[in-house]
Amino acid sequence: MIKFDFQAVELPLARPFAISRGVRTAVTVVRVTLTDGEIIAMGECTPTAHYQESAESVCEQLESIRAQVESGLTREALQQALPMGSARNALDCAMWRLDAAKQGKSVWQLLDMQAPESVITAETLSLDTLENMANAAADAVSRGAKLLKIKLNREQIIEKVAAIRHAAPQVTLVIDANEAWLGLDLDSLFQALHEFNIAMIEQPLPAGNDKDLVRCLHPIPVCADESCHQRADIAGLRDRYEMINIKLDKCGGLTEALAMATEAKALGLRLMVGCMLGSSLAMEAALPVAVQAERVDLDGPIWLAEDYQPALRYQQGEVWL
Structure with a gap:
């Protein structure tokens, strides 16, 4: 019989993390432990309030299927036993x-896959003043960053990108608007950003309110994040996005993430793999999908005051296994 345990754990951040929806100084994760004889296996998820999740709601979901898990619930059966989301992911x-x-x-x-030695990952520039974001970019470059992900809202978009590009002239830049650009002139904005050699723009408009992307020009590839949670979402996004961002916490685990990668590639959409704030325990689980992706953003642990052990190693803009 399998022993099934889970607990919520608060992880303090080393520094504040800001996006268009707010600022965080700590993140609460839920960790699952399965024990079968001498074997212990763990998983981690990060409940997200934006998706109507909390540590309490995740623990309630997990408790609701305790008997099934301890009686030998399979991975395949789990896909129907819990809905997509953080609880199923862990x-x-x-x-x-x-x-x-x-x-x-x-x-x-x-999975019959070869583990890589390392994977290039984005380092996120938290939303801040123009000067602080440019300084953060310069610091990242000094440490060998190869890919920077710029968190933006509606303020000083071009000015901040220009300052960051000046501080990081050779680094690949992607932008994450976190749904903040509704009502802006996207045609003009995308064209202006194109001058700074931006590789991708992630979720400029709110999920469910992104039809304007059909009508505007895309000189820069646009990636669906909040608009794309699971495999069933993908086919309906092809008229407005060139890429999708697969996150294990959104889709409900590695099983669905692998299926999403297969579906997206079959439909001609490019892949990004992202994360919520969390530890190496969560990031390591996403790597079999990350090796299939054009862009990878698995830098959650570098924001933590203390990582889970054994930790992945982040160095020279890459995550090392």
Whole structure:
């Protein structure tokens, strides 16, 4: 019989993290532990209030299927037992690790995939004043960053991007608006940003209110984040996005994330893999999808005051396994 435990854990941040919707100084994650004899397997999720989740609601979902899990619920059955979201993610990832360990394999081997030595990941520039964001970009460049993700709202968009590009002339830049650009002249804005060699713009308009993307020109690829949660969403996004951002916490785990990657590629959409704030335990689970993606943003642990051990290593703009 499998022993099933879970707990909420608050992780203080090393510095404030700001996006268009607010500022955080700590993040609460939920960690799942599955024990089968001598084998212990864990998973981690980050409940997101924007998606009507909390640590309490995630723990309630997990408690609701305790008996099924302890009686041997399979990964396949889990996809119907819980809806997409953080609770299913933590349990799904723990199940992948448990299944692999029971066979004496890694998750990579279970998937018949070769684990890379490292993956280039974005380093996020938290929303701040123009001067502070430019300084943060310069600091990231000094540490070897190769890809910077710029968090923006509606204020000083061009000015901030210009300052960051000046501070990081050779680095790949992507922008994340977190749904903040509703009502702006997107044609003019996209054209102006194109001059700074921006590689991608993520979720400029609110989910469910992104039809204007159909009509405007896309000199820069646009990526769906909040508009794309699961496989069923993908086909309806092709007329307005060139890319989708797969996050395990949104879709409900590695099982659905792998299926989303397959579906997106079949439909001609490019891939990004992202994350919520969280520890290396959560980021490591996403790597089998990340190796299939054009852009990777798995820098959650670098914002933490203290990471989960054993931790992934972040160095020279890459995450090292």
